[in-house]
Amino acid sequence: xxxxxxxxxxxxxxxxxxxxxxxxxxxxxxxxxxxxxxxxxxxxxxxxxxxxxxxxxxxxxxxxxxxxxxxxxxxxxxxxxxxxxxxxxxxxxxxxxxxxxxxxxxxxxxxxxxxxxxxxxxxxxxxxxxxxxxxxxxxxxxxxxxxxxxxxxxxxxxxxxxxxxxxxxxxxxxxxxxxxxxxxxxxxxxxxxxxxxxxxxxxxxxxxxxxxxxxxxxxxxxxxxxxxxxxxxxxxxxxxxxxxxxxxxxxxxxxxxxxxxxxxxxxxxxxxxxxxxxxxxxxxxxxxxxxxxxxxxxxxxxxxxxxxxxxxxxxxxxxxxxxxxxxxxxxxxxxxxxxxxxxxxxxxxxxxxxxxxxxxxxxxxxxxxxxxxxxxxxxxxxxxxxxxxxxx
Amino acid sequence: xxxxxxxxxxxxxxxxxxxxxxxxxxxxxxxxxxxxxxxxxxxxxxxxxxxxxxxxxxxxxxxxxxxxxxxxxxxxxxxxxxxxxxxxxxxxxxxxxxxxxxxxxxxxxxxxxxxxxxxxxxxxxxxxxxxxxxxxxxxxxxxxxxxxxxxxxxxxxxxx
Numbered sequence: 001x002x003x004x005x006x007x008x009x010x011x012x013x014x015x016x017x018x019x020x021x022x023x024x025x026x027x028x029x030x031x032x033x034x035x036x037x038x039x040x041x042x043x044x045x046x047x048x049x050x051x052x053x054x055x056x057x058x059x060x061x062x063x064x065x066x067x068x069x070x071x072x073x074x075x076x077x078x079x080x081x082x083x084x085x086x087x088x089x090x091x092x093x094x095x096x097x098x099x100x101x102x103x104x105x106x107x108x109x110x111x112x113x114x115x116x117x118x119x120x121x122x123x124x125x126x127x128x129x130x131x132x133x134x135x136x137x138x139x140x141x142x143x144x145x146x147x148x149x150x151x152x153x154x155x156x157x158x159x160x161x162x163x164x165x166x167x168x169x170x171x172x173x174x175x176x177x178x179x180x181x182x183x184x185x186x187x188x189x190x191x192x193x194x195x196x197x198x199x200x201x202x203x204x205x206x207x208x209x210x211x212x213x214x215x216x217x218x219x220x221x222x223x224x225x226x227x228x229x230x231x232x233x234x235x236x237x238x239x240x241x242x243x244x245x246x247x248x249x250x251x252x253x254x255x256x257x258x259x260x261x262x263x264x265x266x267x268x269x270x271x272x273x274x275x276x277x278x279x280x281x282x283x284x285x286x287x288x289x290x291x292x293x294x295x296x297x298x299x300x301x302x303x304x305x306x307x308x309x310x311x312x313x314x315x316x317x318x319x320x321x322x323x324x325x326x327x328x329x330x331x332x333x334x335x336x337x338x339x340x341x342x343x344x345x346x347x348x349x350x351x352x353x354x355x356x357x358x359x360x361x362x363x364x365x366x367x368x369x370x371x372x373x374x375x376x377x378x379x380x381x382x383x384x385x386x387x388x389x390x391x392x
Numbered sequence: 393x394x395x396x397x398x399x400x401x402x403x404x405x406x407x408x409x410x411x412x413x414x415x416x417x418x419x420x421x422x423x424x425x426x427x428x429x430x431x432x433x434x435x436x437x438x439x440x441x442x443x444x445x446x447x448x449x450x451x452x453x454x455x456x457x458x459x460x461x462x463x464x465x466x467x468x469x470x471x472x473x474x475x476x477x478x479x480x481x482x483x484x485x486x487x488x489x490x491x492x493x494x495x496x497x498x499x500x501x502x503x504x505x506x507x508x509x510x511x512x513x514x515x516x517x518x519x520x521x522x523x524x525x526x527x528x529x530x531x532x533x534x535x536x537x538x539x540x541x542x543x544x545x546x547x548x549x550x551x552x
Binding site: 023 | 395399402403405406410413414415416546548550551
């Protein structure tokens with residue numbers, strides 16, 4: 001049967017994730033150390049898991065309100081005030097979603113009209129382009145540069161704006177580069193955003209994972225930005241809760257009222273058990289974050305130091321749990337490098353071009369992996385690069 | 393616990409240079425700290441965690457619960473010194489609870505251990521009772537899971 005007539009043309013036009021193809025190769029092999037995975041290697045802290053278990057024991061197995069448990073929305077609101085000095089009203093400005101991913105999808109579908117241009121800085125996580133397209137938008141890519149430590153500059157933003165531009169995605173701390181945007185840089189781009197009346201979706205899922213004394217600053221906290229910004233965040237990375245599938249959106253009530261309709265019809269309500277666990281995370285999880293961040297930081301320093309020593313130059317990433325070394329000195333493309341590395345040395349990293357064409361020449365190395373395995377993997381990468389040099 | 397100790401007690405194979413990278417401290421400082429820990433006896437040694445179940449000549453390990461009468465002047469110390477002096481004893485702990493010492497003993501065969509208990513340890517002055525338990529299988533040792541295969545993958549899927 002010819003299905004082409006039956007299937008939505010936009011979705012059939014979306015290209016499959018570039019990472020997928022590479023994962024299929026890696027998954028076939030034994031003894032692979034994976035530095036390719038975008039989720040914490042830590043298990044969810046026990047007291048958080050226990051809160052989930054307890055909710056089940058007490059029979060809390062029903063839907064929650066569409067927007068999420070009120071107690072959780074209150075905790076999220078407290079948390080954003082405590083950590084990022086932003087206040088959101090739990091009743092109308094907080095929506096609990098199925099992971100940050102649903103939040104991103106909802107943000108596009110609420111804010112984008114057919115034909116609107118959506119600015120997406122790349123390298124970036126793979127979902128923005130397809131989801132913007134599915135919402136009827138036209139993705140416009142802004143290529144961030146290594147010499148700017150992969151942050152978005154005012155000039156780059158200005159150059160990409162047309163009269164069709166309505167929205168900017170701000171994915172910082174960034175997956176895959178580990179780049180962050182500091183307050184002064186946010187202030188520069190905020191001027192442009194406000195001047196051109198653009199909506200901003202800031203994805204702050206890695207907000208708790210910043211290093212080198214740099215605290216995450218939300219663009220919504222810059223004067224004049226809160227009313228034109230939706231924040232998408234979640235529990236996955238900060239609390240090692242990926243499998244619970246829980247995130248949230250914060251934004252102006254007028255926007256979230258519309259977003260809530262989408263969530264209500266499409267999802268009903270986010271997983272109940274996860275919401276009870278998340279209340280515990282927000283109430284008593286600050287120390288867990290601190291401990292995990294300190295462990296990530298140790299690994300980050302080791303990887304960055306070693307990669308530079310090996311000759312794969314690497315700017316210092318100050319956020320998330322990724323490094324983004326340049327592999328051009330090896331003479332290989334990103335795809336060749338990653339494929340040969342996994343085949344010859346059993347170390348999986350992700351080719352940089354999976355995150356946008358401008359990621360060519362780089363690979364993403366995740367340090368969400370035990371120190372022991374990172375040490376072994378780095379030795380294998382060192383041997384690999386040495387052998388390449390000897391070949392050449 | 394200090395970060396150096398934390399890292400080394402999990403994996404002592406990290407070099408001074410690597411520790412210096414990880415902790416953002418100069419190599420001199422790391423070396424000096426480690427030396428101090430060694431000299432003050434905070435670091436007592438560096439060992440590999442060996443999965444002896446995989447060796448053909450691993451022998452047997454037993455835990456002996458020991459009840460003793462402490463000496464009037466020296467308490468448990470004098471007895472502990474005597475017991476830890478036996479070559480067969482690999483670890484020794486003073487316990488709170490229904491017995492006093494937990495003695496970890498290694499021998500080539502069960503008979504070896506049995507004879508060690510009967511002829512040596514039971515005869516130490518002050519020992520009133522022993523209960524010997526033989527270990528059958530090691531699942532976790534020194535914080536490392538030994539059960540299952542040694543494949544470094546950890547159950548996380550590659551999703552996107």
